[in-house]
Amino acid sequence: MVKLVLLHKADSIYEDEPDVVYDFPLSYLKAVKEAVGDWIVYYEPVKAGPRGYFAVAKIQTVIPKPGTDGRFLAMIEPGTFLPFDREVPRLLEGRPMEMSLTEPDGTPKRGGAVQLAVRRLPEADFARIVNVGLPQELEQIEASRYDPTGRELHETLDIFERPVVERLIRRPYREVAFRRKVREAYGYRCAMSGLMLRNGGGRPEVQAAHIRPVESHGSDSVRNGLALSGTLHWMFDRGLISVADDCETILVSHNKVPGDVVERLLVPDHKLVKPDHRRNAPHPDNLRWHRENVFGRALTGDAVPWD
Structure with a gap:
């Protein structure tokens, strides 16, 4: 090889x-x-x-x-x-x-x-x-980004040097790398609400969602990601919302999501907020997979976040 x-x-x-x-x-x-x-x-x-x-x-x-x-x-x-x-x-x-x-x-x-x-x-x-x-210390960089004292770093990370290939296949490291690139691509703004929220310490509240999950052969490409707020990420993963085949219209499972919740959470025109660069836009194949395999499926008894 x-x-x-x-x-x-x-x-x-x-x-x-x-x-x-x-x-x-x-x-x-x-x-x-x-x-x-x-x-x-x-x-x-x-x-x-x-x-x-x-x-x-x-x-x-x-x-x-x-x-x-x-x-x-x-x-x-x-x-x-x-x-x-x-x-x-x-x-x-x-x-x-x-x-x-x-x-x-x-x-x-x-x-x-x-x-x-x-x-x-x-x-x-x-x-x-x-x-x-992909720096060796990427996890440490992210953990201390909004916490200069390093409290989160010492609580959550094993700090020792890893060989390059071991680092590339280690899931926690890949999740950090994916999250950083997706949030950066969308300018730390939620793709479905349009909001750019930060907590008191300046940490972005937006999360990085895989469109096609890794366990379903989804990749860690930015084109397989969406920057979403916590509630919308939860809804996306459970098939309550998706994106139409025009790659911009937000779909809603209206029989499961109350209309007032939709109006509070989504941008008024129900159009996806695009990444800063076109090359990072969600890939149509990933969005199609989500529509065909996740959108509209029955919930499993999870408590909805708007009750």
């Missing part, structure tokens, strides 16, 4: 869904097959200034792309995709993050390997990139 860097461009002819599938040509088939079962890092260049390395994932298998000669699909293992907390630039202090892109004097190479859409990534480079994008 081998780790890779995979180039992704949002406007590319290749039909990538980074948390689900990577579309690539025959010329990279050997390298991608070698990476099956191992981790990859996504990289996206942007003309206005490189976005850089932005996520990790694990390749589960490689298949021919149906109906397209000479193209293949690397299927991403469910539950492995994780966006970086901070995007990592190609150059750090003037030096490339990848040794293969570095001249002997430490300066960046030009052309050649720099242009490759699939690049082999040594273990040391992988660890270096991940440690910048």
Whole structure:
């Protein structure tokens, strides 16, 4: 097995869904097959200034792309995709993050390997990139963000250094990373009420909801998340509310939710408040899964929060 860097461009002819599938040509088939079962890092260049390395994932298998000669699909293992907390630039202090892109004097190479859409990534480079994008101390950073005294930190966290891959598969760490990215994407504003509430210490009250749960093969992509207030998160998880196939109209199970509750909790036009950047908008497939598998199902006797 081998780790890779995979180039992704949002406007590319290749039909990538980074948390689900990577579309690539025959010329990279050997390298991608070698990476099956191992981790990859996504990289996206942007003309206005490189976005850089932005996520990790694990390749589960490689298949021919149906109906397209000479193209293949690397299927991403469910539950492995994780966006970086901070995007990592190609150059750090003037030096490339990848040794293969570095001249002997430490300066960046030009052309050649720099242009490759699939690049082999040594273990040391992988660890270096991940440690910048997903810091070892991310849980501590979040726990002490609104509590400088660190009380919550000492009460809830085991503080010791974890290997990179162990950190990437550890659920509590992934939940923190997911929550930070989703809340940031929506500007700490609830996507269904439009409210941006903070408690007395400045902590945002908005939560990060998975549209398709992880246990149902949902990913930790921001596109599988919604920033929701506590009550609306509860309602969304229990199928009392959802989002229509236009990806913006909020659906309500009116036979289970009183009209006055709807008017108090939702934005007046019943339209989803969109993320700050279009690339973070909820994916239609995730919203469809929620409508088909969660919305409108019978409650199991839970006490509703508005009684």
